[in-house]
Amino acid sequence: MTDHSYRQLNSSMALIELESLTKNHIFGFSLENINAPGFSVRPNSFPLPPERYSEIRKSIEVALHDRSKNIEAIASADFDKCLIRNWDKIFYDLNAFDASQPGTWSFLTLRVLFDFALLRFPNNASERYLGRPRNVFWRLYQRQSVFGSDLAAELLEDEAVQILERTSLIGSSREVARSIASAIVRQRNDVKRKIDLSKAVRETIKKLRREFSIVAFASMDPTEIDLTVSDFLKEALGNLEEVG
Amino acid sequence: MKLGVCTGFSRLPPDALQFEEVIFNGKSLTIQGIEKGPIDVSRTWIPSIESKLGIKYRLNEEIFVSRIPKVEGDEFFIHLRTICNGTKEQKTSEARVLSNLGTLELTFDKFSLSDSITIFVEIFVKIRDKSDARPINAARKSHSILLSNQFKLRLTGDESQISVFSSSFDNTEFEDALWDIVLDLPSNIDLWSTLDQSEVITVRVNEKLDPKFLESEETLTLLLSEVTLLSISKFMDNEEAMYLLDNEVNAASWLSFVRENCKVAFMGEISKQVIWRNYKELVARRIQSVAAENISRAHKRIWAAGARND
Numbered sequence A: 001m002t003d004h005s006y007r008q009l010n011s012s013m014a015l016i017e018l019e020s021l022t023k024n025h026i027f028g029f030s031l032e033n034i035n036a037p038g039f040s041v042r043p044n045s046f047p048l049p050p051e052r053y054s055e056i057r058k059s060i061e062v063a064l065h066d067r068s069k070n071i072e073a074i075a076s077a078d079f080d081k082c083l084i085r086n087w088d089k090i091f092y093d094l095n096a097f098d099a100s101q102p103g104t105w106s107f108l109t110l111r112v113l114f115d116f117a118l119l120r121f122p123n124n125a126s127e128r129y130l131g132r133p134r135n136v137f138w139r140l141y142q143r144q145s146v147f148g149s150d151l152a153a154e155l156l157e158d159e160a161v162q163i164l165e166r167t168s169l170i171g172s173s174r175e176v177a178r179s180i181a182s183a184i185v186r187q188r189n190d191v192k193r194k195i196d197l198s199k200a201v202r203e204t205i206k207k208l209r210r211e212f213s214i215v216a217f218a219s220m221d222p223t224e225i226d227l228t229v230s231d232f233l234k235e236a237l238g239n240l241e242e243v244g
Numbered sequence B: 001m002k003l004g005v006c007t008g009f010s011r012l013p014p015d016a017l018q019f020e021e022v023i024f025n026g027k028s029l030t031i032q033g034i035e036k037g038p039i040d041v042s043r044t045w046i047p048s049i050e051s052k053l054g055i056k057y058r059l060n061e062e063i064f065v066s067r068i069p070k071v072e073g074d075e076f077f078i079h080l081r082t083i084c085n086g087t088k089e090q091k092t093s094e095a096r097v098l099s100n101l102g103t104l105e106l107t108f109d110k111f112s113l114s115d116s117i118t119i120f121v122e123i124f125v126k127i128r129d130k131s132d133a134r135p136i137n138a139a140r141k142s143h144s145i146l147l148s149n150q151f152k153l154r155l156t157g158d159e160s161q162i163s164v165f166s167s168s169f170d171n172t173e174f175e176d177a178l179w180d181i182v183l184d185l186p187s188n189i190d191l192w193s194t195l196d197q198s199e200v201i202t203v204r205v206n207e208k209l210d211p212k213f214l215e216s217e218e219t220l221t222l223l224l225s226e227v228t229l230l231s232i233s234k235f236m237d238n239e240e241a242m243y244l245l246d247n248e249v250n251a252a253s254w255l256s257f258v259r260e261n262c263k264v265a266f267m268g269e270i271s272k273q274v275i276w277r278n279y280k281e282l283v284a285r286r287i288q289s290v291a292a293e294n295i296s297r298a299h300k301r302i303w304a305a306g307a308r309n310d
Helices: A011-024 A031-035 A050-067 A076-085 A102-112 A114-120 A138-147 A149-154 A157-164 A167-171 A174-189 A197-214 A222-243 B061-067 B189-194 B217-236 B239-246 B253-266 B272-278 B280-309
Strands: B017-024 B027-029 B051-059 B075-084 B090-092 B101-108 B116-126 B144-154 B163-167 B179-183 B201-206
Touching: A011 A102, A031 A050, A031 A102, A050 A076, A050 A102, A050 A114, A076 A114, A076 A138, A076 A149, A102 A114, A138 A149, A138 A157, A138 A174, A149 A174, A157 A167, A157 A174, A157 A197, A167 A174, A167 A197, A174 A197, A174 A222, A197 A222, B017 B116, B017 B144, B051 B075, B051 B116, B075 B101, B090 B101, B179 B217, B189 B239, B189 B253, B201 B217, B217 B239, B217 B253, B217 B272, B217 B280, B239 B253, B239 B272, B253 B272, B253 B280, B272 B280
Parallel strands: B163 B201
Antiparallel strands: B017 B027, B017 B051, B051 B101, B075 B090, B075 B116, B116 B144, B179 B201
């Protein structure tokens, strides 16, 4: 064995543990719980040591404290921004393979960070705590890995979701996704325009999907991609202004 | 193969571009029927290795010339684009000037892939002269896709399979060995019951070996026997592991595999460890015999499927 792997909980195990957590309303982080049976790891690897999970918790706590004196009262948007901005420090050893495994997020959420998950999504749907794309931490991982921490922290929930949910063309291309995100952030900073940006974003993404299904965007120069994206966004904004 | 959704200009039919060879991690895959379903490459991939994909293509020039209008200044390119369905990452090869015969290559970093990869081979046109005076069936937008053929590689196979991939043994102390079998087991024995064979057993086969030799029933029998004996040996000097072997603990595929083989190897004897210590050659013979039977039974099914898919 040559390296460590994030521990994973399979879906049935995760459901059982979530049921128990929500029924008993008791969550206590402990190294024993990290080592409790029922988890698996990536082939040919060691399980990540329990102490590393303590470190993850500590890093999150410190990051949230820096943002708000009272962690329990932290606003949802601040929680997301804070984790995204500190992601590389907190999860510095998480690779794309481990991050693509639903079980990794189930384990992290249910055995390590359940109290933090409840801060962000108190009494929410189970998909926020299980290894599903809308998981409280998985969605933040996706955002920061696609857009980079700075851009990801500037995007609103709805905007990020619209870009990322189209993985076959737009969401899987870092260049295109970042280009769209940059255009959105630039536009938001343009104080002269007071307009429903999320409607314009929706329109723009629809058009880009059509465009990029007939154009080999993957071999386009980044400036050409930027130009196409900003032209489409301007057009969408113009249409909205006309209607308005 | 699906054709890109392009309207308003001439495009190429899928058969305008044929794959001469598709190579993944050093293994040449069977191309026939490549478009029909995912090709299983799980035996040549594990997450922790850098992976390489190479495609040799041949363009049908006759079809190309008859379908695509010739416009001065237009240049035609081809590239390889992939989307990993697990990590959701997209990757593109360098675009190359389209030729009648060519090769496209992509390298994937370790841990950057999971589940499966969808591969697109796209031909597109770069337009220099953007005036309106273009033939009616010519593309008007630069980078318009003229053809997009796609297929899929499945990386994660049956979890009861063993991960086998070819590797260079050059400059090692075992450069003439046939293979290198690695059993990766966590020190926490409680976890052994949760592991699948694909998680535990990795076989690196010397890349110098002739694939035909490797696929013969005799060679596979030898390989499976060695894997089985090594697996059993992990239990024999460890009381905690023996307990796991002898009790009705729910088992994932690796422990089940060892249990099944132990039934044959020790013929129901209670004192397995004594037999192992004193009559190892007898155990080896029994294991080889059952391995030969299993290989013979599975050979046509597994390797025929492998040949079809790989």
